[in-house]
Structures are given as structure tokens and as C-alpha cells.
Amino acid sequence: MGTGALLEVESLAVSIGSARIVHGVSLQIAAGEILGLVGASGSGKSTLALALMRLLPPGARASGAVRLEGRSISAMSEAELQSVRGRQVGMVFQEPMSALNPLLRIGEQVAETVRLHGRASRRQARSLAREALDRVGLQGEDGALDRLPHELSGGQRQRVALAIALVLSPSLLIADEPTTALDVATQAQVLALLRHLARSLKVGILLVSHDLAVIAQVTDRIAVLERGEIVEQMATADLLGRAHHPYTQALLRAARLEPKRTRRDFAHAALVLEARDIVREYPRARRSLRRRPSPLRAVDGVSVAVHAGETVGVVGESGSGKSSLLRVLLALDRPQGGEVRLLGENFSGARGAALRRLRRSIQVVLQDPAGSFDPRWRVERLVAEPSHVLEEPPSGAALGARVSAALEQVGLPAAAGARYAHQFSGGERQRIAIARALILEPAVIAFDEAVSALDVVVRAQILSLLAELAERLELAYLFVSHDLQVVRAIADRVYVMQRGRIVEEGPAERVLRSPRHPYTRSLIEATPQLGAPLAGTGC
């Protein structure tokens, strides 16, 4: 009955309790084809991906038909399924760290999959593992086999996860947000690898993501999932030009990320935050009794300036020293050299009352909307927390009014204050974090990867909100991110950071259109853009 398709899904439906998560989904993937499955968070993408291999959480019910190479997955016994998973179908998920056993060497982890599925000898398994690691660009001869997961970077770990998925040469690969936790350069490499697998090894791939810009680069076809239903499904090139469904168009707009405000030149405005020649070093672990190791220099002579009302972006890969710099700018760490001035006063050297007074003028919004709130505090208390640095902290009704006003400014009802942070979605939590930063009416707010964990639609909303607040309240922003696209959408001026140094700076428009430094150029090439093909072919 097979029609030649590798994977056929017919009217698949999943419900958990009385909630219908996925319904009426039908799709096909041919050998060597990459199908993109795109939708905002909560659209049922991941549930759908899990349902294909019958990996749904307890309590979920599914119906419909899933056929792999003509065999019905839904009719298989658990034993048959186990031989299909891993051997015929490989799977990769978002978090490469949690998918690996931290105590097992890479080579053994890959080999383990082989040994679980067949009677391969230890040596055969090891050579297969080496081949698989070679295939994903981790050269087995270089000792990659003997390394532990924590010794690898995020991109390398994702490659190991891919190697495990691919070691038995499966005909189908299911990849759920495989690049979301990676920075742009690594993301580009992993995407190139996926495309290579499909083209040369004829692996069929289901690539699940919230970001159209990412998956449009490598997919042949895209299915758009909204509230558990496929609302549109067509060839990638057609979708970019002729999407009809309003939801697809919203996703496209969000992925394009138009500039949120007209850029202005603030060179003549007053300086709000100024850092000169900042050096930040971390001591390294001692290996010999005689010699003290030279410290690790994370920030190496960096100067940054933010003018009143200006939005400044700091861009760089993970490990470029952005976060270390930010901690110094916020006076959380003391620099080993240089000085930070806030509103003309020495901030990095301030102590006691002076430090507390200055803290009112700079606030921060952090990346992880889940981790940046005390789980035991209600939102009203969380938002009110910074008001503690005021000389006469308001209390009772006055404080309540301030909290409500701050929540309203970020588009949340005042009633939100009575709930706990975990009761809100990722985007709403980031709004709460912004409200907390606003309550002191600071002159500048620093953002550390503040929108990286959000899906594209929510990201666009938050960026619009930030642009509007900046205009209305004349706020200055320091926007630290690895994502050039985000910085392009919001910043007036950018600094590009590499290995602890600023390699390029200038107006955002100029730097991103005609970059001068090769590093900036490579970052721009790696950044996914709708309609532009994936740059570079190697991995």
C-alpha cells in the first residue's frame, strides 16, 4: 500500500486529557527530503514529533496512522518499535547536554547505540562510532572518541547527538529544534550537516523549529502547524513568496524581524554609561606548586559608550566575553583594569551608599525567563524588589500603585501581580522582567540575551514593546546578544566582540550592511535570513 514515501502520516491526532494537542495531521516525507515543521511554541510541534515514534508522555492518547517504509508504526509491538527507533529512525532534540550521559566517553556513547541494536563486536561498534563521528565533522582520530561531554562545546555536543542518531544509518531523522540552543555560527554548521545528510546519504529529515528563517535555509517543503493543525504545506520557495494563510504570514513577518524603530544618531546626546579600557581576568586552576598560572583574560581592554536614549548592541559568539563585560558594567564584578562611569560618576569603584544610589540608574533583563525569578515570590514582590535601593522605599498602596503601573507599561494586567512567575508563558515572564527593570525609572537597561529563549512571534512582540518603551520613556538600552538579526532590529549602534576585544563598532546600519572586519562578515553570513540560501557548504 506504500506510495514510495519514506514516512506517511494520516490524520494523526493526539490528546492529553480533554485537550486536543494535535489533530488531523497528514504529511509525507520522501527519502532524501527535508520537511520543515514550523509553528509558534504551544502549536503542538514537539508532541507531533514524539507521536511519530510513539514516545508520548503517559496519559496522552493518539489515533491515526503512521507508516514507515510501508510498515504501520501504530500496529507495532514495543519490541518491534525499539528496533525501529535508533536503527531506522534517528532522533535529535534541543538540549544536547541532557541527551548525553555525562560520565561516558563520546566514543562509548555512540558505540552503545550500535551494541544495543545488534550483535556487533566491541571493535566493530567502535569503528562504526568513529565513522559516525567523522560523518558529523568530529574527527575520530583526533581523540574525540575519548572525550567526555562536558569537554565539548554546545555545537560539538549537538554533533555527538547527531552521530548517535546516525550511527546505524537510519533512513529517517527527526530533529526537534536541534539548533535553538546554539549560536549562529554553530547553527549554520549543523544546518549544513543536515543538508549534506539528506543530499548525499538520502536520509529523510523532519526538521522542527519555531523559526522560519532557520529552517527555510535547508528544507525542501514546509508544513505550518497552528494549534495542532497543519494550516499550510508547500515547497519552501513557494511558501516564502506566496503564503496565503494569515498565520504563516505572521510567522514570516516575525522571522523577517523588520527594524523596530527609525535609527537616530545620538553622538551629541549626554553620555549615560561609559566604560574605558575594561580588563576582566579570571584566575585559572593551579597545576603546579611552583608556578601560578597566568589568568584567563575574558575582557581585554574594552571601551563602550551608551548615550541617553540610545540603543547599543554588543554582538559576539558565546565565549567572546560579552557576559563578563556585562557583569562589570553592572558593577557585579570588579574589573582588573579600566573604569565604568554611570551618569558621570565612578560606578565600578563605588561602594556602600554611593553604589546603591547609582544602582537606581541601571537595571538588567536576563536571558532565562524561568531562572530569573525566585519561584517562591509572587509577581508583585518580584517586580517591587529593586525599589529596595530607594532612599525611602514606598510601601503599601504607594508600592502597589508603582507595581501596577510598571506591569501596565509592559502590557500585563495589574492582577498579574498576585500570581507566581511560573504561571506565565516565556514571553509574559520576560515582560515581568522588563517591568522589574522599569520600576526604578532607570536611565539605562542592560539586556543579556533577553529574547534568545523566546520563539520568533513572541520575540517580535517583545522587541516592539522595547522599542516603544525606549521612545516613550527616553530609555537607553545596552543589548547584548549573539543574534545579529535581533540587534539589527533594535540597535542604533553596535559593537562586535571577539575573544574579549571589540573588533568593530559603528552605526548598526553601516556595520551590518558593509562590515569591515572579517569576523563581523562571518557572523553576518552565518545569520539565517529568509530567502537567502545557507552560506558555505563545509561543516
Add this chain to the structure above:
Amino acid sequence: MSGQGSPQGGWARGAAPRGRGSAAAAGGAITLAFLAIALVASIWTPYDPAAISIADKLQAPSARHWFGTDQLGRDVLSMIMAGAKNTVGVALLAVIIGASIGVPLGLIAAARRGVVEEMVMRASDLTFAFPALLLAILFTAALGPGAVNAIIAIGVFNVPVFARVVRAGALTLWTRDYTLAARVAGKGAARISFEHLLPNLGGVLAIQATIQCSLGVIAEAGLSYVGLGAQPPTPSWGRMLNEAQSLTALDPALAVFPGCAVALLVLGLNLLGDGLARGRGG
């Protein structure tokens, strides 16, 4: 051929094992029962546990004396009840002493790091290096036997346990973004420790307190067994066991009741502690 998912869901992974909560509930019930007995005993016992009546000595359990009487004709049920008050009191106070010194030490070690942390941790290593019960015996032998000294001796060994648990927990919490946000809000280490860390360590502390309580019960029984706990005429389970030992041939039942009381209370506390720990981990 469309595969219909069965109600149990052939599609779903195996369901998580159930029934762990009931063990914790049983542990909680046992612990509460002993607490209640200890409270009741401080107001009322069927007989005066210290009242000697040689005429009634070594009676078997009966309607008048539910658990019988001992070699001096004292009512065993009353002694067990009064002993519960003594044991529970000693174990609880020792935990309170340990926590009230150990928790601040752990918080300070995590907040200050460096030399302070080293000092606190090496001092606790030093305490751990000695067998706790032996040292407690040494301690009470030096200070003189009695309930108060037993409390101090057991409490001292609870200090490093709490200091370690709190330091480990606080170190992970210090890496959370919300402590960073609190620092940006201008709060100092002490304030963050009390407002953010302590409430979030509450669960871990409750588990540790339960475990230390059960160890305290055993330690108290041990100390009073060798005569270093509460002194006569205050009844205690350990001394009841000691006295019953010489009478095992005459009346083996005398050892059963205090022995069961110790075992049951320790079991209850451990079930409760395990249940709390699983509840957090699950």
C-alpha cells in the same frame, strides 16, 4: 488500516510507578503520633511514671496496666509516654541547636567563599572525622550526665551536617539568575541569603531535619542506655532497655516496649524523610 490507540495508549511510554506517597504518609502519621504522645505525657500519664509500688511488680499487661509493670511496680505505659517526651524533646532541641548554628554558617560560607568557606568546611570535616556517638559519650562524661548535656552533645554534631547541606544548596542557588537580579537591585549578600536562599532551601532543610531527628533519637537512647542521658527518676527509653536487660530471663516483655518505641519512631522519621526527599526530586 488505521491503528487505533488503545485507551491506555499503546502510543505512550510506561506510566510512572505510584504508591510512594503512602509510605511518606505512614511515616508522617507515626511521627505525629509520637509527638502527640509526648505532648499528652507532659500533662497527663495513666500513672505517675516514677511511682514505685513493689506489690505490683512485674505484672503482665492487663486492663489496669496496658503494658504491664516493671521490677519496681512502675507502670510501663506511663514510662514509655514520659520517655517519649524526653526523647522527642532531646532530638528536637538538638536539631534546633544544630540548625540555628549550622544554617547561618553554611549561608556565610556560600556567600563569602574564599577563606571563610575553607574554615567552615575544614572545621566540619574535623567534626566528621570523629565517631559522633563516642564523642558525645566523652562530652557528657566530661560535662556530667543529664538531659541538657545530651542535647548539647548531640546538637554539636548536627551543626556541620546543616552547614554542609546549606552551603551546597546555597552555592547552586547563587548561580541562579534571580540572585543576580537581586544584586542588581542593590541587595547585599546577607539580605539575599535570607530573602531568596533560605526560603528556597526550606525543603532540603526539612528533609535534613527529619533525618537528624531520627539520628538524635538513636543517640539519645544510646546515651541514656549507658547512663549518660536523662537521670532517674526521669524515665527514658534507653535506661528502660538497660534495666530490662538484667531481667530478660524473668520478664522478656520489659525490653519489648521501649525497644519497639525507639524502632517505630526512627522508622517513622526515616519514612517521612524519604518521602519528602522523593517528593522534591520527583
